[in-house]
Amino acid sequence: MLIFKLAIRNILRQRRRSVLTGLSMAGGYMLFVFSISLLEGSWSNVVDIFTLDQTGHVQIHKDDYAKRPKIYKTIADNAAVETLLNGHSEVSGWAPRAYSPALAYGGDKTSVAQIMGIDVTLEPTVTRIKQKVSEGTYFDDQPDADGYFKAMIGRGLANKLNLAVNDEIVLISAGADGSIANDVFVISAIVGNAASFDRFGVFLPLAVAQEFLAIGGDVHEYALLSRDKHDNERLAKDLQAVLPMLKVSPWQEIEATFYRTMQSDKQGNYFTMGLIVFIVFIGVLNTVLMSVLERTKEFGVLKSIGCRPSELVKLIFIETVMLATASILVGLVLIVPVIMWFTEVGLKLDLAVDMGGVVFDTMKGDFSAYVILMPMGFMLATAAVISLPPGLRAARILPREAMGSH
Amino acid sequence: MKTVIETKNLARVFGAGETRVTALDHVSITVKQGEFTAITGPSGSGKTTLLQLIGGLDEPDSGDVLLSGANIAQMSGAKLSDFRRDHIGFIFQSYNLIPVLSAEENIEYIMLLQGVPEKARKSRVREMLALVGLEGLGDRRPSNLSGGQQQRVAVARAMASKPDIILADEPTANLDSATGIALLEVMRDLNQQMNMTFVFSTHDYKIMDRADRLIHLEDGVVQLDEFRNS
Ligand SMILES: Nc1ncnc2c1ncn2[C@@H]1O[C@H](COP(=O)(O)OP(=O)(O)O)[C@@H](O)[C@H]1O
Ligand SMILES: [Mg+2]
Numbered sequence: 026m027l028i029f030k031l032a033i034r035n036i037l038r039q040r041r042r043s044v045l046t047g048l049s050m051a052g053g054y055m056l057f058v059f060s061i062s063l064l065e066g067s068w069s070n071v072v073d074i075f076t077l078d079q080t081g082h083v084q085i086h087k088d089d090y091a092k093r094p095k096i097y098k099t100i101a102d103n104a105a106v107e108t109l110l111n112g113h114s115e116v117s118g119w120a121p122r123a124y125s126p127a128l129a130y131g132g133d134k135t136s137v138a139q140i141m142g143i144d145v146t147l148e149p150t151v152t153r154i155k156q157k158v159s160e161g162t163y164f165d166d167q168p169d170a171d172g173y174f175k176a177m178i179g180r181g182l183a184n185k186l187n188l189a190v191n192d193e194i195v196l197i198s199a200g201a202d203g204s205i206a207n208d209v210f211v212i213s214a215i216v217g218n219a220a221s222f223d224r225f226g227v228f229l230p231l232a233v234a235q236e237f238l239a240i241g242g243d244v245h246e247y248a249l250l251s252r253d254k255h256d257n258e259r260l261a262k263d264l265q266a267v268l269p270m271l272k273v274s275p276w277q278e279i280e281a282t283f284y285r286t287m288q289s290d291k292q293g294n295y296f297t298m299g300l301i302v303f304i305v306f307i308g309v310l311n312t313v314l315m316s317v318l319e320r321t322k323e324f325g326v327l328k329s330i331g332c333r334p335s336e337l338v339k340l341i342f343i344e345t346v347m348l349a350t351a352s353i354l355v356g357l358v359l360i361v362p363v364i365m366w367f368t369e370v371g372l373k374l375d376l377a378v379d380m381g382g383v384v385f386d387t388m389k390g391d392f393s394a395y396v397i398l399m400p401m402g403f404m405l406a407t408a409a410v411i412s413l414p415p416g417l418r419a420a421r422i423l424p425r426e427a428m429g430s431h
Numbered sequence: 432m433k434t435v436i437e438t439k440n441l442a443r444v445f446g447a448g449e450t451r452v453t454a455l456d457h458v459s460i461t462v463k464q465g466e467f468t469a470i471t472g473p474s475g476s477g478k479t480t481l482l483q484l485i486g487g488l489d490e491p492d493s494g495d496v497l498l499s500g501a502n503i504a505q506m507s508g509a510k511l512s513d514f515r516r517d518h519i520g521f522i523f524q525s526y527n528l529i530p531v532l533s534a535e536e537n538i539e540y541i542m543l544l545q546g547v548p549e550k551a552r553k554s555r556v557r558e559m560l561a562l563v564g565l566e567g568l569g570d571r572r573p574s575n576l577s578g579g580q581q582q583r584v585a586v587a588r589a590m591a592s593k594p595d596i597i598l599a600d601e602p603t604a605n606l607d608s609a610t611g612i613a614l615l616e617v618m619r620d621l622n623q624q625m626n627m628t629f630v631f632s633t634h635d636y637k638i639m640d641r642a643d644r645l646i647h648l649e650d651g652v653v654q655l656d657e658f659r660n661s
Binding site for chain 1: 512527541
């Protein structure tokens with residue numbers, strides 16, 4: 026196509042200027058991709074940490090249990106829910122849970138504690154509970170030789186009650202039926218550390234907790250993982266549609282405060298990036314305007330031989346977008362290895378951050394179509410927009426500029 | 432022969448007050464198809480202004496320009512662009528080729544704007560280059576052509592779109608006299624072989640000598656309009 030040839034040659038005409046303009050766009054693109062990669066990578070790392078530690082990607086409750094937990098707000102129709110979850114292709118793992126506050130005794134010390142009844146085999150398909158065992162062994166749901174069931178307790182509780190593995194712990198709580206619940210358990214493991222969210226937790230096998238709390242076969246919560254973690258909100262919607270009697274919530278609702286913080290941090294970063302790209306393009310706009318003014322006579326000639334004004338807008342548009350495309354491709358080639366390294370290996374942080382027993386010690390990037398394409402689309406759109414004022418300027422040039430000047 | 436151009440009481444004034452200049456003062460001329468007309472007159476007499484008005488590059492303050500029966504004084508925007516593209520060929524004093532396009536591409540570009548299919552474009556480019564005697568030089572850029580060669584490319588570009596008329600503003604002024612006369616011979620041949628209508632301005636006597644008709648301007652007024660036997 027002659028118009029593309031014309032555009033390419035016009036770009037190559039002021040070679041040094043085009044290269045400099047191109048480099049500023051390539052640099053802007055690389056910076057944009059790099060910071061979005063790190064931004065998305067770090068946040069997704071944090072989200073992984075707490076979803077895989079506790080919340081899962083989606084939770085199912087009775088009524089408003091997530092906001093106002095009460096022992097009687099239980100899910101009774103487990104069979105239907107579990108059949109649904111087992112058969113759902115988007116659900117990669119699920120686990121039922123039962124909760125209640127309790128008083129815990131160890132020797133002559135006492136503390137408040139949070140009972141968490143978990144399914145011994147299903148829970149590890151959702152969370153990293155097994156990896157969090159710091160002392161002792163992951164428990165099972167069988168009583169020991171003396172008829173005691175096993176419990177795993179948080180580090181905070183172990184410290185406060187001065188308890189170690191194989192010690193006994195006494196729990197007192199209220200059953201759903203109003204009865205007083207109390208029993209003795211043997212500690213099989215200590216989980217997490219003193220900063221974990223579950224540092225005052227007491228994990229019991231689900232059936233044991235149900236019996237202790239007198240809730241029969243009911244549970245308080247299902248936590249599940251979505252095969253595509255980015256698509257968890259849609260999964261929650263799908264499940265909600267078939268479970269109208271229950272409340273299905275994505276983690277974004279469960280951890281609403283965190284989610285808002287994350288969103289506003291992202292927005293701040295995107296705004297900064299937008300500003301940087303804007304500044305880059307002010308330079309580009311200036312260059313394109315200059316190149317149009319230099320060619321006033323040429324555009325006058327084109328108009329006098331019958332080029333429509335719109336034809337000139339098109340020419341400047343093609344020139345600008347072509348230069349932007351070439352620059353972005355150069356930037357792409359240079360930045361892809363960098364973000365791939367950040368995604369695969371990552372930057373070891375000098376100061377590891379302990380997120381409740383899960384150590385966050387590497388700065389990771391995100392390498393996805395979004396990270397590459399979003400900045401690309403944004404920059405091409407900006408290039409297209411900034412080509413318009415110079416294009417309109419070219420279109421307004423009077424054809425008689427082509428003739429002898431006065 | 433049919434009338435290609437008709438101007439009626441064409442007037443154009445530049446500036447205001449002290450600097451007011453009447454560049455054209457009620458000029459009425461008629462040009463018929465196949466004519467080879469020179470517009471003559473001293474510098475500042477209004478030659479360029481007249482050619483610009485005829486070519487729709489400028490708007491008259493009053494009067495009409497009928498080109499092949501259409502009143503171009505009433506046209507604007509894309510409509511006027513398209514009219515120029517399809518009906519008028521231009522040759523400029525300083526050649527004004529697109530520097531980044533080769534000779535061939537310069538000629539081809541206007542046909543591209545006209546929407547001529549590629550094959551037809553290519554064959555017409557070859558035909559035009561042969562007509563102006565530039566076979567084999569089609570892939571050169573303007574900077575690798577002499578002034579005379581560049582102006583021939585400009586003639587070929589003007590012819591390529593099959594216009595009703597070719598307007599040339601002092602086409603030989605930047606060329607030495609022998610080259611200028613050679614260029615005029617090329618234009619003259621095209622006029623005689625293809626019956627193409629030319630209107631060109633000049634103040635060179637050797638060039639005027641080769642015209643069929645002389646329109647002499649002075650201070651924007653037609654002083655003389657005569658046909659000569661060639
Ligand atoms: N754009 C313009 N602005 C002001 N004056 C102009 C302009 N164009 C032409 N003129 C004046 O109009 C008169 C005729 O100019 P022109 O048509 O260029 O004459 P020529 O081509 O015969 O030398 C001159 O006095 C010139 O100074
Ligand atoms: Mg002039």
